[in-house]
Amino acid sequence: MTQLVLPEHTNAIGTIFGGQVAAWIDVCGAIAAQRFCRKQVVTASIDELVFHNAIQRGHIAIFRSAVNAAWNRSMEVGVKVEGEDPLTGVRTHTASAYLTFVALEPDGARAFVPRLLPENDDDRRRALEAGVRREHRLRNR
Numbered sequence: 001m002t003q004l005v006l007p008e009h010t011n012a013i014g015t016i017f018g019g020q021v022a023a024w025i026d027v028c029g030a031i032a033a034q035r036f037c038r039k040q041v042v043t044a045s046i047d048e049l050v051f052h053n054a055i056q057r058g059h060i061a062i063f064r065s066a067v068n069a070a071w072n073r074s075m076e077v078g079v080k081v082e083g084e085d086p087l088t089g090v091r092t093h094t095a096s097a098y099l100t101f102v103a104l105e106p107d108g109a110r111a112f113v114p115r116l117l118p119e120n121d122d123d124r125r126r127a128l129e130a131g132v133r134r135e136h137r138l139r140n141r
Ligand SMILES: CC(C)(COP(=O)(O)OP(=O)(O)OC[C@H]1O[C@@H](n2cnc3c(N)ncnc32)[C@H](O)[C@@H]1OP(=O)(O)O)[C@@H](O)C(=O)NCCC(=O)NCCS
Pocket: 042, 043, 044, 045, 071, 072, 073, 074, 075, 100, 102, 110, 137, 138, 141
């Protein structure tokens, strides 16, 4: 998902507003979750969100999301955010986030999600790491 950072997306010092980044992370993550399970989804949690670098007004914000793991009724989606200077093409890491989405039936009941079949070692590593984060999340819920 690609967004041009306009004045209405920025704070008093002309860089992107953190709440705007969080909202776009949520949207980009939800798209991946919905495309995977083909159901309505709600955000159950967003893990710690750290902003490593700002994005300037007039620059481009790039969001990439992927489903890391799917369990019974929930999925973990990872979202990576980068800022791009449109004049140079240089990209800087802004933030990364892990979100958990829960799938819903049309009547609002929690819905089962499909199995996520890993295709390579990277997929297997992501799923394993997601399992560790899930344990931590559910312990603290
Ligand atoms: C998220 C929500 C559906 C969870 O409902 P719940 O009754 O507590 O959860 P359940 O026990 O039925 O579990 C449903 C799934 O959610 C997962 N889950 C619940 N709370 C969670 C949390 N804090 N973090 C991660 N996963 C969570 C469970 O593990 C389960 O997934 P699984 O079947 O794959 O294990 C419910 O709290 C809700 O609707 N919250 C509001 C969501 C919302 O409106 N979000 C938008 C912004 S406010």
